[in-house]
Amino acid sequence: MPILLTGASGFLGRHLAQLLQERGLPFIGAYHQHAPPFPVIQLDFTDRAAMLHQLGELHPTAIIHLAAASSPNWCELHPSESRLINTEAPVHLAAYCREAGIPFLFTSTDLVFDGQQAPYEEAWAPSPICTYGRQKYEAEQGVLLAYPEAVIARLPLLYGWGGFLQNWVEQMKQGKPVTAFIDEYRSPAFAGDVATGLLLLLEKYVSGIFHLGGREPLSRFELGQAIARAFGCDERLVLPAHQADVAMPAPRPVDVSLSSEKAYALGYTPRSAETALKDLVDS
Numbered sequence: 142m143p144i145l146l147t148g149a150s151g152f153l154g155r156h157l158a159q160l161l162q163e164r165g166l167p168f169i170g171a172y173h174q175h176a177p178p179f180p181v182i183q184l185d186f187t188d189r190a191a192m193l194h195q196l197g198e199l200h201p202t203a204i205i206h207l208a209a210a211s212s213p214n215w216c217e218l219h220p221s222e223s224r225l226i227n228t229e230a231p232v233h234l235a236a237y238c239r240e241a242g243i244p245f246l247f248t249s250t251d252l253v254f255d256g257q258q259a260p261y262e263e264a265w266a267p268s269p270i271c272t273y274g275r276q277k278y279e280a281e282q283g284v285l286l287a288y289p290e291a292v293i294a295r296l297p298l299l300y301g302w303g304g305f306l307q308n309w310v311e312q313m314k315q316g317k318p319v320t321a322f323i324d325e326y327r328s329p330a331f332a333g334d335v336a337t338g339l340l341l342l343l344e345k346y347v348s349g350i351f352h353l354g355g356r357e358p359l360s361r362f363e364l365g366q367a368i369a370r371a372f373g374c375d376e377r378l379v380l381p382a383h384q385a386d387v388a389m390p391a392p393r394p395v396d397v398s399l400s401s402e403k404a405y406a407l408g409y410t411p412r413s414a415e416t417a418l419k420d421l422v423d424s
């Protein structure tokens with residue numbers, strides 16, 4: 142029987158699917174609209190009855206739940222639909238896993254914090270300032286209530302080939318500038334390192350909340366400069382911007398960098414941005 146990996150078609154899901162394949166761990170991915178090129182089922186987390194029916198047929202040995210409405214701006218504009226995906230589905234899945242007696246790993250976000258008291262440890266009380274952060278925080282609470290043995294990984298800004306990094310590199314390679322906030326700090330982590338960290342949490346049979354941040358706090362602007370350097374682009378193409386310069390539906394906290402000491406003690410070893418980016422370029 143396989144591990145069920147939800148959100149397998151997403152950015153982190155593709156990295157984790159690759160790692161599961163490399164380790165020879167049997168899994169089946171779940172996607173919603175974009176089928177990836179490995180064994181998958183289609184699941185819609187807005188349809189609880191269908192989801193539970195499919196789970197009953199699949200009998201997974203564990204569920205790693207990455208699927209989410211992951212755009213804070215979209216969640217701000219679509220609070221009801223995104224709540225079904227971000228809050229209700231994880232709680233239903235946690236209850237299913239408890240009933241089935243199998244591990245459940247849920248991925249949350251650094252955006253459960255308000256950005257005023259970084260670096261954040263797991264024990265700090267969340268106080269989200271956007272709908273996405275509130276939905277994820279409510280999910281954390283609901284998951285742990287439904288299944289106290291569940292494990293929750295709060296993730297930072299993720300980078301790797303694809304997503305914003307690929308867009309920025311492609312722009313800069315054409316000599317076009319990119320803009321990045323100098324007043325938004327996270328603990329960015331390479332998606333492959335976080336995928337390894339997620340499997341570590343499962344292997345160690347831990348429960349509760351763990352932060353899987355990157356090695357260092359960086360602003361998006363600093364990360365952009367590191368990306369430019371690693372890919373041999375002109376750093377001056379990364380233009381600084383302030384959050385206030387750009388109108389966005391979802392408010393953004395100023396600094397949600399994470400302390401990940403608890404995960405480090407388990408053996409989580411994310412690389413620094415400089416090392417991870419160099420390795421990405423060399424790969």
Ligand SMILES: NC(=O)c1ccc[n+]([C@@H]2O[C@H](COP(=O)([O-])OP(=O)(O)OC[C@H]3O[C@@H](n4cnc5c(N)ncnc54)[C@H](OP(=O)(O)O)[C@@H]3O)[C@@H](O)[C@H]2O)c1
Binds near residue numbers: 149210
């Ligand atoms: N990326 C980051 O920087 C970051 C930071 C902090 C936390 N996280 C968390 O990490 C997890 C993975 O993020 P990601 O960046 O990989 O997300 P992503 O690239 O946006 O992928 C989202 C995934 O969720 C699936 N999905 C969306 N709506 C669904 C629905 N109604 N039913 C079933 N599946 C649905 C998508 O399927 P289709 O594409 O097939 O439609 C996709 O596989 C999420 O829980 C996110 O909140 C990510």
